[in-house]
Amino acid sequence: MTKSPETGRIPRVQIRLVIMQVLVFSMLCTLGGRLWYLQIRNGGEYYDEAKSNHVQRVVQPAVRGSILDARGVALADNETRLVVSASRTALMKMKDKGKGVLTRLAGVLDMTPQEVMQKVRVCDSKTPPPCWNGSPYQPIPVTAEATTQQALQIRERPEEYPGITAEPTAVRRYPAPGGARTAQALGYLSPVTDEEIQKAKDTDSPHLRSDQVGRSGIERTYDKYLRGKAEVTSYEVDNLGRVMGQTKSDRGVAGSTLVTSIDARVQAVAEFELQQAMKTVRHETDNITGRKYEADSGAVVVMEAKTGRVVAMASQPDYDPNAWVGGISGKDYAKLTSKNSNYPLLNRAIQGQAPAGSIFKVVSASAAVRAGYPFDNKYECSSSYNMGGRSFANFESKGHGPITLGEALKFSCNTVFYALGHKEWQRDGGLKPKKDAHDWFYRTAREFGLGAVTGIDLPNEVTGRIPDRQWKKNFWKANKDAWCKQGKKGGTYVEQIAYENCLEGNQLKAFDSINFAIGQGDVLVTPIQMATAYAAISNGGTLFNPTIGKAVISPDGKRVEVIKPTPHGRLPVDAKTLGDLDKGLRMVVEPGGTAAWRFVGWPLDKVPMRAKTGTAQVYGKQTTSWLATYTDDFVIVMTISQGGTGSGASGPAVRNIYNAMYGFDMEGNYDAATALLPKPEAKLPAVQPDGTIVAPEIKPYVPPSPEESEPPALAGPPATRPAGHD
Incomplete structure (x- = not known):
């Protein structure tokens, strides 16, 4: 500061300026300190509080x-x-x-x-x-x-x-x-x-x-x-x-x-009859293994033949879906996912795979006609078929002499189809396939919709398997190293098979085609695939995407979106062949047919019935029961794993489902009051003005007594009844 020369004092103005500067500096320091405190020292705390003022x-x-x-x-x-x-x-x-x-x-x-x-x-x-x-x-x-x-x-x-x-x-x-x-x-x-x-x-x-x-x-x-x-x-x-x-x-x-196409009444019948069939067969002895049948799983599909809509779909073992409501308990989760429970979450109607057995013969008969073998020609049904020192037996080693393809379906004659499958393999070049090989049997199977998903409106459907030449090559590449490591010449059956597969597992051999012709070998199908195929035979050749959803209705009931049936292909045969297949399958339920003993008393003149039985062999397990059937309106396919023969295990259950739907008893008497679904449900439920739907009353299914469910011609001591058929 500068003093005044006159007085020797510092001017007041300068003092004031200094004071003001000190005050301003102090204020700036205070403000800076406060900002540091708010933004640095306690910034996180105030940030959290500010963030709490949110939506x-x-x-x-x-x-x-x-x-x-x-x-x-x-x-x-x-x-x-x-x-x-x-x-x-x-x-x-x-x-x-x-x-x-x-x-x-x-x-x-x-x-x-x-x-x-x-x-x-x-x-x-x-x-x-x-x-x-x-x-x-x-x-x-x-x-x-x-x-x-x-x-x-x-x-x-x-x-x-x-x-x-x-x-x-x-x-x-x-x-x-x-x-x-x-x-x-x-x-x-x-x-x-x-x-x-x-x-x-x-x-x-x-x-x-x-x-x-x-x-x-x-x-x-x-x-x-x-x-x-x-x-x-x-x-x-x-x-x-x-x-x-x-x-x-x-x-x-x-x-x-x-709104679904499921009919709860038919669904209840299908679930009960499938479960009852499995319980019944577990008391019967398997003549091959000498043990009681295990009947560890099964499935049944009831479908509208002309639309592909699913009327009922049951799978065993099943579970109560209410177990998931509110969070599933550890105990229930273990039950649903453990090996001991046999995985009840699986829907075996669309995820259960097994060889088709003789219900596959409609595919082979169609393939034979496409390959130039007339349906009504005579083909030798011998008790066995020999090829290269190997013998392929007919079911129960029975022969029927020269028969047509329709009769081959009726008697389920394996040897007719063995011979046809073998001849076609030879015509295609055998182990050295021709470039223009027709592969009629394999091609026809795929065009029947096998080896691919059906397109049903359910998740996780599996494809099954058609083991053609390309599949053999792909499968060999994927498994060659494991086969070569496990294989042993002259070892156990499994070791010998692994040894042979290691060397030549990429080749389609004669016995592959022989087994394929009767739905055996590496063939895998699902019940929904076979139901779709048999529905196509019934409706004139159209393969539909099976559907469960039928309509979506808005909450107020004003908008209804109908889910229409959608076809995805046609069977690769003409109308004459379809008619021939239909006649052959009708013979299966007529006297002498493999399913006749299960349809005694059925009114064929009122409701024509067609069927095909099947007994599929699976290595290391008991045989799998198959029964595929249809009328003009409905298809029912049932399978029971390790359940024995098609007509023996599945036959009674399928017959009881049809009886309940059409209102027949075992003698063919009709009662309209008991008929659950003689014709497919065409209308949607009525929607009330407020958008609600009034449901009709539904009563629990009352199964017929053992006496009522026995075919009339088969009454009497068990010894008088026919032996199990294919």
């Missing part, structure tokens, strides 16, 4: 649409239950990760702490089920079967159960009308995963974290329609959770109703 979405899940049978009977619907849920987010903020709360909750719900904790742990690669495979940020159901008293105890003491809610919620229900579970066809639900949320993010059907989605069956196929749209309300809240205002509200829409 909170409240999601009210949509009511899932019902699944109805063809007459409007509910196969899957919803009911209100008291659901107890846990917020994993809230639990993880606690010092003990919510262990204390969950332990107290277990006591209220009469569960063990371990059961409750398993329910709320998140599934990952290191955590085996039971666990939660949905989003960890949504409430996790602990039980959907809480009592009113349990719910009140939780809600009245929220301080003891932080993060726990108990409230009425609409949950899925599978009522099994008339005893028809329809388990594998319906499927089940489970929570959506984060991966699925991301995958569906930009689609026309995005997921919310609260969604339950179909995991199998038609619950999965038609999930987009059934799920509906959740109601989402957005609120602006502060860091204390106080609502500051509503910002947005998206109205929810209930899921649509799916």
